[in-house]
Amino acid sequence: MSSETVSVFHTVQEVRAWREAQRSIGNTIAFVPTMGALHAGHLQLVNLAATKCDLVIVSIFVNPAQFAPHEDLATYPRTLPQDIAKLSALPHTIAVFAPSVQEMYPRGITTDRSLQRGTFVEVLGLSEMLEGGTRPHFFRGVATVVAKLFHIVGPDVAVFGQKDIQQCCVLRAMVTDLHFPLKLVVAPTVRDPEDGLALSSRNVYLTAEQRQCAPAFYRGLRSACDLFAAGVVDRNQLIDAVKQEAIKGGLDIEYISLSSPDDLSEIEQVGSAGAVLSGAWRMGSTRLIDNVLIGFEF
Ligand SMILES: Nc1ncnc2c1ncn2[C@@H]1O[C@H](COP(=O)(O)OP(=O)(O)OP(=O)(O)O)[C@@H](O)[C@H]1O
Numbered sequence: 001m002s003s004e005t006v007s008v009f010h011t012v013q014e015v016r017a018w019r020e021a022q023r024s025i026g027n028t029i030a031f032v033p034t035m036g037a038l039h040a041g042h043l044q045l046v047n048l049a050a051t052k053c054d055l056v057i058v059s060i061f062v063n064p065a066q067f068a069p070h071e072d073l074a075t076y077p078r079t080l081p082q083d084i085a086k087l088s089a090l091p092h093t094i095a096v097f098a099p100s101v102q103e104m105y106p107r108g109i110t111t112d113r114s115l116q117r118g119t120f121v122e123v124l125g126l127s128e129m130l131e132g133g134t135r136p137h138f139f140r141g142v143a144t145v146v147a148k149l150f151h152i153v154g155p156d157v158a159v160f161g162q163k164d165i166q167q168c169c170v171l172r173a174m175v176t177d178l179h180f181p182l183k184l185v186v187a188p189t190v191r192d193p194e195d196g197l198a199l200s201s202r203n204v205y206l207t208a209e210q211r212q213c214a215p216a217f218y219r220g221l222r223s224a225c226d227l228f229a230a231g232v233v234d235r236n237q238l239i240d241a242v243k244q245e246a247i248k249g250g251l252d253i254e255y256i257s258l259s260s261p262d263d264l265s266e267i268e269q270v271g272s273a274g275a276v277l278s279g280a281w282r283m284g285s286t287r288l289i290d291n292v293l294i295g296f297e298f
Pocket residue numbers: 033034035036041042044045159160161162163164187188189190191198199200201202203
């Protein structure tokens with residue numbers, strides 16, 4: 001099935017045939033993995049991808065392996081027709097890979113880790129802390145599905161968003177460790193122009209009142225950046241700046257971290273390598289994340 005400017009593939013075989021045909025005429029391929037429910041953050045990744053290669057392929061797949069049994073796999077927004085319409089409106093040649101769960105996990109997959117069987121990819125040393133502290137299953141699921149997707153798509157470039165900064169660190173390590181012949185590019189976080197809330201597919205879960213409070217975390221990150229610009233490098237002061245704003249906004253903070261960009265270990269001071277200032281908070285049953293990079297670029 002294909003629309004005017006977007007070809008849509010559902011099987012591995014279709015993607016491989018497309019990739020071989022494109023390779024044979026010398027086209028390069030940039031890849032944007034997503035879980036769909038596309039917003040302006042995703043579209044920015046696609047626009048950036050289009051500047052890197054001749055063609056862009058976007059995957060849309062809600063990956064069961066990165067959800068725990070108690071998480072929102074069943075309710076995660078699935079909006080394939082609208083996603084395709086948004087991609088069709090972009091001025092690029094785009095392919096979409098929207099596989100079924102059976103196609104991606106031919107021998108089956110369950111969210112119950114104790115019952116999982118088969119082949120998984122784990123990036124030890126970067127997956128256990130921060131997001132991995134609350135979601136111990138998460139990066140194993142992400143690394144596994146992204147390794148599968150890289151293997152299927154065979155891109156020259158893959159683009160990910162800074163909003164999921166730990167994911168970028170984990171996948172950068174995976175690319176190195178498994179010798180994937182591609183360049184991993186990280187795009188800046190796209191925010192609501194009015195209040196700075198990072199765009200996220202899960203923002204649709206927020207009530208009007210929660211949506212109003214949600215930008216408090218980013219206000220905290222901004223005030224920490226201001227302190228850093230004024231010469232403050234101390235962990236407690238930077239983290240307190242975030243905490244104060246978040247508490248003022250009534251957010252239920254899960255963690256705030258100042259970590260090393262190299263190995264994500266917690267640090268006491270921002271040194272010459274810079275730092276990742278990141279965190280997660282809950283609003284009712286919704287969990288959101290955000291971060292800023294201090295003193296370095298990815
Ligand atoms: N606001 C954003 N700015 C830039 N990139 C983003 C933004 N939001 C998501 N991305 C990136 O888009 C890619 C696909 O992410 P995904 O489909 O999970 O969307 P999401 O909005 O992050 O959803 P979720 O609510 O599940 O976190 C990832 O590389 C992610 O980092």
